[in-house]
Amino acid sequence: MSTEIKAPVFPESVADGTIATWHKQPGEQVSRDELLVDIETDKVVLEVVAQNDGVLKEIIKAEGDTVLSSEVVGIFEEGATGSAGGSKDEAPAAKEETAQEADEDDLKVNPAARKLAEEKGVQLSAVKATGKDGRITKEDVLNHIKAEKEAPAAAPAPKAESAPAPASAPSMPSFNAGERAEKRVPMTRLRATIAKRLVSAQQNAAMLTTYNEVDMKAVMELRSQYKDMFEKKHDGVRLGFMGFFVKAATEALKRFPSVNASIDGNDIVYHGYQDIGVAVSTDKGLVVPVLRDVDAMGLADIEGGIVDYAKKAKQGKLGIEEMQGGTFTITNGGVFGSLMSTPILNPPQTAILGMHKIQERPMAINGQVEIRPMMYLALSYDHRMIDGKEAVQFLVTIKELLEDPARILLDV
Missing domain, CATH: 3.30.559.10 (Chloramphenicol acetyltransferase-like domain)
Known part of the structure; x- marks a missing residue:
């Protein structure tokens, strides 16, 4: 049975919120009370959890989108079973996927990061994650592409076993000594x-x-x-x-x-x-x-x-x-x-x-x-x-x- 995932009822002092992080992707198995999505408001980050066991069927509001009180942000399939990182658009040929592709599906990846990686042909298993809970963000993929371009031709490919940054690491930009680099990020609500x-x-x-x-x-x-x-x-x-x-x-x-x-x-x-x-x-x-x-x-x-x-x-x-x-x-x-x-x-x-x-x-x-x-x-x-x-x-x-x-x- 499909049910709607709705944003919480905001108090009168809060007009709207922003989708901060989706902790599950379409097709992923979800247990009851497991965290689905964080919604950031002007005052606090609100957590939306699963009401029953099932599968996240569809994401309607992507990360960065504005949502109103009680607005539908996704669709949940109660009682269904799925696999981590699966997608409703997967073709039957998916059963021929390589072990490496299966490993990539097990990674925690933001939707925007996954889409960019597919467009640029980037192997997500080689990308160093800096997001919350070891999640790969769009910025991580961009940094990986930039590093590959700057690396010498004979340099070995990045090691797949690179450990993701701890969840508690602050999301602050880091620059190499001597660089005149800049990083522009949107201000949080x-x-x-x-x-x-x-x-x-x-x-x-x-x-x-x-x-x-x-x-x-x-x-x-x-x-x-x-x-x-x-x-x-x-x-x-x-x-x-x-x-x-x-x-x-x-x-x-x-x-x-x-x-x-x-x-x-x-x-x-x-x-x-x-x-x-x-x-x-x-x-x-x-x-x-x-x-x-x-x-x-x-x-x-x-x-x-x-x-x-x-x-x-x-x-x-x-x-x-x-x-x-x-x-x-x-x-x-x-x-x-x-x-x-x-x-x-x-x-x-x-x-x-x-x-x-x-x-x-x-x-x-x-x-x-x-x-x-x-x-x-x-x-x-x-x-x-x-x-x-x-x-x-x-x-x-x-x-x-x-x-x-x-x-x-x-x-x-």
Whole structure:
């Protein structure tokens, strides 16, 4: 029985998506719950899996095509049997294929790459794969053709046993030393959306940044004293610095409601809850999953939630609902070594806190010079909504809470 493979139902905030990768080709056997196709939207990559055992019969929307919510992207034959890489157009003479051709059918090849290889007479078994899960892309075939043209006539053919690149390898261009080469690739939907939102934030908000620094000695000593006990008590959840910052920011947001507000047209929307987004870097770009009702969460809940989001983000498994909303955002450039930066607002939020690298510096403490672990903090805010006085007091509150963590527990 033939059934339609449809794109998922997109939320109202997502207009359409793009076919990112077909993990199966027409004629290939598919098991229930096996991944068929990735659909990339402005916010997340959605996975479409097989509902039953069968065979992928036809691909209607190729990689790179735009799809709408619930649009048909392919045809699936339930209960049928097939062979890896088979095609519905295969002639009866296919049973006379050589062992080498059979091996090529077992390779993971994008449709565009297979078509180009057939046109140019390229043996796919000789092409080095750099795509996801060892998949051969059109770019791989083009690079193979180019390498053959540039190689000396007496040079041996590429070895068929070349190992495909690992699935986790970043899809970044590589160039040989001394070459003045260029590579043009289309911007992903996620990267394009990030760019559009960041430019919009700078153009539509009166963005200003205030800075301060925090002495991390108290937090570091507290963490060092209790981290082993904390991890044992909370089933392997580690006590990090982010949990302290999230709790401090939550308390400061309650004291300064305008920093926890957003602008909707000519209206100011004050939020009676604290949903804090934590920026996570992935190979495809920056995503901001949201911790909901942080005021009701303990440090273990916060740390566990952040770790879970980070894993999902790197695997491309974050749901759209996990990144929607949010009343405030924290971003940590310190994990990459940033000493100071100016974070850009995450609309429609009116403020974002930037954390940075902890670095020892000489500080004047009670008239004496001491070496202390210091961190610069940056608060970018929308001056249309937040006055400078409130922004500075908000940041000072976070500084005071972190320098004396007991105040978070005592609510003072």
